[in-house]
Amino acid sequence: MSHSILFDAHLCTGCRGCQVACKQWNDLEAVETTNTGSYQNPPRLSDKTWLIMKYNEVEQGDKVQFVFGRHACMHCEHPACATACPLEALHKTEEGPVLYRADRCFGCRYCMLACPFEIPTFEWDQGMFAGPWIRKCTMCADRLSVGREPACVQTCPTGALKYGQRDELLAYAHQRIQKYPERYVQHVYGEKEVGGTSVIYISHVPFEELGLPADLQDEPISHFAEDAMYATPIAAVGLAVGLTGFYWVVRRRQKMAAQKSGAGSKE
Amino acid sequence: MATRASTRRGISIREPGQQRPWLNFTELPPISPLLVILALLAALAAGIFVVRIFTGWGLVTNLNDNYGWGLWKGFNTLVGIALGASGFTTAFAVYMLGKERFHPVARIAVLVGILGYLSSVFSLLIDLGHPDRIIFPVVFWNPESPLFEVAWCVMLYLTVMILEFSPAVLNRLGLRKAEGIAHDAVIPLVIGGTVLSCLHQSSLGSLFLNVPDQLDPLWYTPMLPLFFLMSAIYVGPAVVIFASTLASRALGRGLAPDILSSLAKVIPYLLGIYLFAKILELLIADDFHLLFDGTRASGLFFLEMSVGIIFPMLMLLSARIRENVSWRFLASLMIIAGLMLNRVDVSIISWARPADALSYTVHPLEWGFTIGLWAGLALVFYLVALYFPVFGGHGDGQASD
Numbered sequence: 093m094s095h096s097i098l099f100d101a102h103l104c105t106g107c108r109g110c111q112v113a114c115k116q117w118n119d120l121e122a123v124e125t126t127n128t129g130s131y132q133n134p135p136r137l138s139d140k141t142w143l144i145m146k147y148n149e150v151e152q153g154d155k156v157q158f159v160f161g162r163h164a165c166m167h168c169e170h171p172a173c174a175t176a177c178p179l180e181a182l183h184k185t186e187e188g189p190v191l192y193r194a195d196r197c198f199g200c201r202y203c204m205l206a207c208p209f210e211i212p213t214f215e216w217d218q219g220m221f222a223g224p225w226i227r228k229c230t231m232c233a234d235r236l237s238v239g240r241e242p243a244c245v246q247t248c249p250t251g252a253l254k255y256g257q258r259d260e261l262l263a264y265a266h267q268r269i270q271k272y273p274e275r276y277v278q279h280v281y282g283e284k285e286v287g288g289t290s291v292i293y294i295s296h297v298p299f300e301e302l303g304l305p306a307d308l309q310d311e312p313i314s315h316f317a318e319d320a321m322y323a324t325p326i327a328a329v330g331l332a333v334g335l336t337g338f339y340w341v342v343r344r345r346q347k348m349a350a351q352k353s354g355a356g357s358k359e
Numbered sequence: 360m361a362t363r364a365s366t367r368r369g370i371s372i373r374e375p376g377q378q379r380p381w382l383n384f385t386e387l388p389p390i391s392p393l394l395v396i397l398a399l400l401a402a403l404a405a406g407i408f409v410v411r412i413f414t415g416w417g418l419v420t421n422l423n424d425n426y427g428w429g430l431w432k433g434f435n436t437l438v439g440i441a442l443g444a445s446g447f448t449t450a451f452a453v454y455m456l457g458k459e460r461f462h463p464v465a466r467i468a469v470l471v472g473i474l475g476y477l478s479s480v481f482s483l484l485i486d487l488g489h490p491d492r493i494i495f496p497v498v499f500w501n502p503e504s505p506l507f508e509v510a511w512c513v514m515l516y517l518t519v520m521i522l523e524f525s526p527a528v529l530n531r532l533g534l535r536k537a538e539g540i541a542h543d544a545v546i547p548l549v550i551g552g553t554v555l556s557c558l559h560q561s562s563l564g565s566l567f568l569n570v571p572d573q574l575d576p577l578w579y580t581p582m583l584p585l586f587f588l589m590s591a592i593y594v595g596p597a598v599v600i601f602a603s604t605l606a607s608r609a610l611g612r613g614l615a616p617d618i619l620s621s622l623a624k625v626i627p628y629l630l631g632i633y634l635f636a637k638i639l640e641l642l643i644a645d646d647f648h649l650l651f652d653g654t655r656a657s658g659l660f661f662l663e664m665s666v667g668i669i670f671p672m673l674m675l676l677s678a679r680i681r682e683n684v685s686w687r688f689l690a691s692l693m694i695i696a697g698l699m700l701n702r703v704d705v706s707i708i709s710w711a712r713p714a715d716a717l718s719y720t721v722h723p724l725e726w727g728f729t730i731g732l733w734a735g736l737a738l739v740f741y742l743v744a745l746y747f748p749v750f751g752g753h754g755d756g757q758a759s760d
Contacts (some may be wrong), residue, residue, distance in 0.1 A: 136715060138424060146715075176569050178507035179499040198487015198495050202506050204427030207571040210713060213424045214488070216416045223487045224415060305713070308572055317505055317568035320584050324508055324558060331554045339455055339546060346457065 093242055094188035094290060095236050096258035097245060098265055099162045101295035102275055103245035103252035106131075106145055106160040110244035110253060114143040114164070115164035117232060117243035137163065139227040143244060146303040161302030162253070162345045164244075165190060165211045165229035166282060170312030173203035173212055182212075182226070188290045188304065197226060208286060208305055208313065231290070258290055265294050287312030381531075382745050392521050393609060397738040404731025407724050419724040425712055426719035428486075433706030435482035435729055437563060438699050439475045445602075446472020446520050447556035448595035454549040463614055464599055464622065467749050469524045471602045474736045475621060476517050481732055505565035512559030527747050530554050561588040564709045567705050575656045575709040576646050582636070583705075585721065589636065593629035594698045596622045597671075597691035602693040604688045606744055616684070623681040626694070630672040634664070656709050667697010 115122070121140045125133040131147040146161035171190045173182045181197040184190050203226060204212045211228050218224035232242035240246070241255040254261060262283055269276040281299045282292035285308040293299060300306035388394065407419050422429045431729050449468035451511040452458045484490040496510035522541065529538035564587030567574055580586070600619050607613025641647045650657050680686040707719070743749060 132715075136424065136717065144376075174570055175501075175503050176506065178501055178510055179495050180501040181499075194500050196495065197488070198490075200432075200486075201488070201504060202504070202566070204424065205573075208570075208572045210425060210716070212427075216422060216424075218415045219413045219532040220489060220491070221413075245501050284631035303713070303715070305572060313569055313571065314503065316571050316581075317365035318503070319581070320561070320565040320568060321503055321505060321508065324502075324562070328554055328558055331557055332550060335455065335550045335553055339550065342455070342457055352670065 094258050096167075096188060096233060096256060096261045096290045096292065097231070097242060098254040098261040099257070100252045100254070100265075100268070100290065101160060101162075101293065101297070103250045104145075104160040104162070105250055105252075106147060106158060107249065108145050109247040109249060110162065111141075111143050111145055112244070113243040113247035114229070115141070117235070118142060120231075131158075136298045137211065137213050137228075139213045139225075141192035142213075142227065142229040148298055148301055148303060151302050159297050159301050161304065162244075162293075163209075163303055165231070165291070166209050167229075167231055168286055168312075169289065170314050172206040172208060172286070172313035175317065176202040176206035178202070185233070187233070187236065189233045189236070190290075191230060191233060192226055192228065194225045199224060199226075201226070206313065208308060211251040258292075261292060265292060269294055284310040286310070287314075381748060384746065388742060388745050394738070394741070397734045397741070400731040401735030401738060402731070404728045404735060407728040407731070411736070412490070419722060419728070421697075421719055421722040421725070423717040423719060425716040426707070428706060429719060430707075430721045430725045430729060431482045431486040434699065434703050435732070436479045437702040437706055439477075439479035439482065440560070440563060441475075441587070441594055441698055441702065442598050442695065443472040443475025443479070443559045444504060444556060444560060444591035445475070445595040446594050447516075447552050447599040449599065450479050450523060450549045451553050454546060455553070459649050460618065461619065463618060463750060464603075466524065466701070467603055467606070467614070468595070468599050469520055470740065470743060470749055471598055473517070473520045473524060473645045474740055475598075476513065476520065478732055478736055479513070480517070482729075485728060505562045505568070508562045509559045512555045512562065516552060516555040518557065519548055519555065523548050523552065527749065531747050553702070556591075557588060560591040563587050564705075570710070573712070574705065575711070576644070577641070577649055577656050578705050578709055580640050580644060586633070586637065586640075589633045590630075590698055590701060593626065593633055594694055596626050596629075597694040600687060600691040601695060602740070603750070604684060604691075606740065606749075609741060610744055612750065619687065620678075620681040623675050623687055623690070626690075627672045630694070634668050634672065637664070637668075640723045648751055659700070659704055659709060663693070663697055663700045666693050667700060668694075671697075679709050 114120070120142065123134045123138065123140050126135060128135045129147060132144065132148065133143065134141050137144055143162065143164035146163050148159040148161060150159045152158050167184075167188060167190045169184070171182065171184050174180070177183075177197075178200065179196045179198060181193045182190060182203050183193070199214075201212075201214055204210075204214065212226050213228060214226055215224035232240075232244075235242060245253040245255040254264070256264070262280060265280045265283075269278055269280070275296050277295050277298060280292055280294055280297070282289035283303060287310065293302065293304065295302055298306075337338055369452050373650055382388070411419050418429075420429060427673065448468040449461060453465045455463050480493075480500045485495065487493060490554075494514075496507055497514075501507050522544065526538050526541045526545075529535075529541055546633065561584035564584035567579070568581065571579060599622060605620065641650070650660060671693045674680045674690045674693075
């Protein structure tokens, strides 16, 4: 059982209520808007914005249509950020959210590289004594712990965001795309991608048009470095023993050669 | 400068009447334009360090949330450790393979190794959000993380290298007993150093196994750790040639030229093995056609392989080039440049970023810190070489090139 969020792109009206609710609940500073030629604002996630709505303009035949994509931490089942973090500052909780322990973090930002969704952000404008920490969506773990749903979900007026247990939401998502096959792409994004995520999506347009990375493999990212990492202690012991043995043989040969050649001499 | 009579107090191991090429501790280093320029650049780096610590990254870098790693980590840290591999490869050749003719190289190789690793450590210190927590990996463990392993190995190996270099210092201080102990410990140190180096040089490659969807397939392969290790091995002799050629220019003494040319003889084989493995990997992974799709990635790959591998390999096959100081220096420079390009390709440039990603161009002060840091370490090298016998123990004589 784990807490989970379902985003139904078909029901989203792009009101940005979730984006505002996230700022309010987490007490995040406002960011000055910038015109990048689209409605999307702020243009991307930052340490002060943990959730944005992406305003994608998608051509459908001769029409241009707005497609709204929710962009925030996916709370992976096997998070790449947690595998990458050398100090286990980022970690997957049993309850579902991927959480961050600032008291362990030394600010290497390897999590930002490893995340396939480009989620973790960093407080770039903080000196060493004022931060700087990794910031990202917590799935409102503080609200979950007292039995309330995440702020973004509570705000959503159209039901595009749903909160529940992961298996229930998965079942609901499948039921919905089967019920309306003409409306939905027949795929639940996040069910299997990178080993599954706790935030799952259904959509009426291909998922890459929502701004999600396409073609992610089902294998958790942690598996890619796993073999190399598990081989490490074995390689260490093997190398040490091998090299010692090798040196012993070389020395013995040298000694024997010296004895042979120097048999008659003083040696 | 070096031949001034030493009647002042100070520890001297000079035999009567023998000219010693290094300075007494009581003598100040001679002021030269080189010394001043290096010191000024190092001061610039120190200034940038202070600004970063107190104000964050905004004033001195262009890093952003899509480019979490830039020049300081993607280039300095990776390149510093790779170039520092000269220490372990040379020690391995001398003590394990018994290649005694390279013995005079060992000390300078280890010194360059220490400085290479220090450049990585200092780059990490300015790049980490909380440099005061740099030793946290000792306490908080995530053995799944390649970075965790790198942190441990670098800490341990830096210690090993300092111990390996200690005979030069102890000898110079006249602490014969301690020097003897350090000498006796050399074999376990070399074995330990080799193990640690193999582990973390390859783990630096494992770092990028965690980005299967972002790194270009020309570079992304499960063999990445092995390629990182192999390239650290081939760059070792090139670094020794580079450093000792420059040092002998500055100091007027150095390694005998025949040592450097026989060191250069090894390089084409190491490069050849690497080249073969790279091509084989592309063929097996069925990525070979990507070389000819005319993208920026394929261009960079060709540049990296031609300038850094194929040209120097062919050059150093020729005895005339190996024995010519300038040409040999150029070849070693090309190998080092190729390795640098490889590391930035893997860590920064050849990544697929989302369409709405921010862009990153290196901030002038990021370069400023990098250049200043290397200038500072070159200064340390120069000073150490002025006071200590760095070109082998007894063989430290006048340069012939």
